[in-house]
Amino acid sequence: MMNRYAVILAAGQGTRMKSTLYKVLHPVLGRPMVQHVINQIKTVDLDQLVTIVGFGADQVMEDIGSESQFVVQEKQLGTGHAVQQAEGLLKDKDGTTIVVCGDTPLITGETYQALFDHHEKTGAKATVLTTTAPDPTGYGRVIRNDDGEVERIVEHKDATDEELQVNEINTGTYCFDNQALFHALKKVSNDNAQGEYYLPDVIEILRNNKEKVSAFLTPNHSETLGVNDRVALAQAEKIMKKRINENHMRNGVTIIDPDNTYIGPDVIIEQDVMIHPGSIITGSSTIKTNAIIGPHTEITNCTVGEETVVKQSVAKDSQIGNRVQIGPYAHIRPEAQVGNEVKVGNFVEVKKSTIGDKSKVSHLSYIGDANVGSNVNVGCGTITVNYDGKNKFLTTIEDEAFIGCNSNLIAPVTVGKGSYVAAGSTITKDVPGDSLSVARARQTNKEGYATKLKNRKQD
Numbered sequence: 001m002m003n004r005y006a007v008i009l010a011a012g013q014g015t016r017m018k019s020t021l022y023k024v025l026h027p028v029l030g031r032p033m034v035q036h037v038i039n040q041i042k043t044v045d046l047d048q049l050v051t052i053v054g055f056g057a058d059q060v061m062e063d064i065g066s067e068s069q070f071v072v073q074e075k076q077l078g079t080g081h082a083v084q085q086a087e088g089l090l091k092d093k094d095g096t097t098i099v100v101c102g103d104t105p106l107i108t109g110e111t112y113q114a115l116f117d118h119h120e121k122t123g124a125k126a127t128v129l130t131t132t133a134p135d136p137t138g139y140g141r142v143i144r145n146d147d148g149e150v151e152r153i154v155e156h157k158d159a160t161d162e163e164l165q166v167n168e169i170n171t172g173t174y175c176f177d178n179q180a181l182f183h184a185l186k187k188v189s190n191d192n193a194q195g196e197y198y199l200p201d202v203i204e205i206l207r208n209n210k211e212k213v214s215a216f217l218t219p220n221h222s223e224t225l226g227v228n229d230r231v232a233l234a235q236a237e238k239i240m241k242k243r244i245n246e247n248h249m250r251n252g253v254t255i256i257d258p259d260n261t262y263i264g265p266d267v268i269i270e271q272d273v274m275i276h277p278g279s280i281i282t283g284s285s286t287i288k289t290n291a292i293i294g295p296h297t298e299i300t301n302c303t304v305g306e307e308t309v310v311k312q313s314v315a316k317d318s319q320i321g322n323r324v325q326i327g328p329y330a331h332i333r334p335e336a337q338v339g340n341e342v343k344v345g346n347f348v349e350v351k352k353s354t355i356g357d358k359s360k361v362s363h364l365s366y367i368g369d370a371n372v373g374s375n376v377n378v379g380c381g382t383i384t385v386n387y388d389g390k391n392k393f394l395t396t397i398e399d400e401a402f403i404g405c406n407s408n409l410i411a412p413v414t415v416g417k418g419s420y421v422a423a424g425s426t427i428t429k430d431v432p433g434d435s436l437s438v439a440r441a442r443q444t445n446k447e448g449y450a451t452k453l454k455n456r457k458q459d
């Protein structure tokens with residue numbers, strides 16, 4: 001096999017997005033567009049990957065990290081000029097170079113692979129990936145001669161009325177003989193409607209040099225959407241969502257309403273999970289078998305155990321065990337470790353805390369910076385008072401403790417194993433194991449006093 005290189009074009013400002021966020025960093029299902037492109041292109045065995053960055057370069061380089069080499073295109077003078085920036089890294093190498101736009105997040109690794117294979121098989125110097133678009137508006141049109149051979153690509157803005165009728169479009173993805181590419185790029189001019197150096201002009205230049213050029217027409221038109229504005233961004237999100245959801249459904253996940261379920265590309269979902277409408281599961285989350293998620297639940301970077309139910313709740317950066325019940329309306333904040341068979345009920349917030357197996361925090365509580373043992377019962381309205389306005393402190397509730405309703409546990413504090421805290425207590429000192437702690441004013445009843453009050457004379 002020939003050496004293979006890839007150049008990702010990601011330097012354009014993306015003016016049509018009307019955004020302070022760099023275009024290729026706009027997320028599709030929680031992952032930046034350019035990252036989708038890189039992940040898919042990496043499924044093809046590459047010898048070198050170069051990303052062209054410009055405006056907002058630091059942020060793009062940070063997001064992509066060590067997966068790619070970078071070249072900065074100081075001024076965005078067009079896609080041809082962008083590729084030329086990789087000259088220093090690639091120019092003299094033998095092999096095939098694929099050029100891909102950072103704003104086509106839906107093209108799959110299989111399509112890239114098929115393009116490479118076609119290109120290498122035909123021995124063409126350039127092969128453009130094309131498709132037939134129901135609405136070709138805005139895309140470059142593929143102009144073929146009477147023999148059906150590709151002659152050139154004309155940009156929408158430069159096209160004649162007749163050329164605008166063509167609905168075979170340039171997807172912005174090409175394979176080139178590497179050396180022929182850099183040679184031809186020198187001849188690209190900016191004499192066109194946009195005053196830019198167009199990469200597609202390389203096709204005509206090579207053809208005029210009697211080199212073989214080819215087109216590979218993919219039937220997967222929905223993959224080739226170029227995201228230039230937020231309308232297209234929403235379309236990309238919709239297509240990606242459908243693709244991911246159908247994949248999970250084929251793998252044995254029930255998704256009640258796929259149009260209203262948003263699952264990120266890195267999420268792992270095991271068989272027989274059921275997902276109700278309005279659920280958003282993103283980041284590196286794993287949902288284990290027979291779990292039930294939703295409705296209206298947001299899970300980010302969490303592991304959710306087997307047979308666990310999470311309803312109308314939000315969970316982030318946390319581990320949730322097996323056969324747990326979360327919600328409705330619970331908030332699991334980062335660094336929570338919820339054991340097996342735990343209950344975290346309505347209006348409970350858990351943050352940076354461990355909750356041991358079979359413990360219950362059923363209603364209206366805040367558990368923050370706490371170590372809660374197993375078989376603990378935390379009564380309704382309990383608060384771990386973890387913050388003095390400057391520092392955070394730890395609360396420890398040992399196994400089998402029982403915290404009465406509406407208690408404040410003022411950290412740092414420990415409630416010992418098996419102890420009881422009376423309802424309404426404000427606990428400021430450690431409670432030893434096997435104790436009852438009552439920390440509230442004693443009740444006094446004044447009998448007959450109500451009548452006395454009612455019969456008071458008015459002044």
Ligand code: UD1
Nearest residue numbers: 009011012076077078079082102103139140170171172226
């Ligand atoms: C481009 C193609 C068009 C094709 C379409 C497919 C050209 C001239 N036109 O048009 O034929 O149908 O893609 O989606 O190539 N970029 C740079 N530096 C620049 C300019 C652009 O890195 O100086 C990058 C952008 O970040 C983007 C990609 O190149 O990721 C494509 O640029 P864009 O301006 O979106 O081109 P289109 O007008 O969509």
Ligand code: CA
Nearest residue numbers: 103226227228
């Ligand atoms: Ca584009």
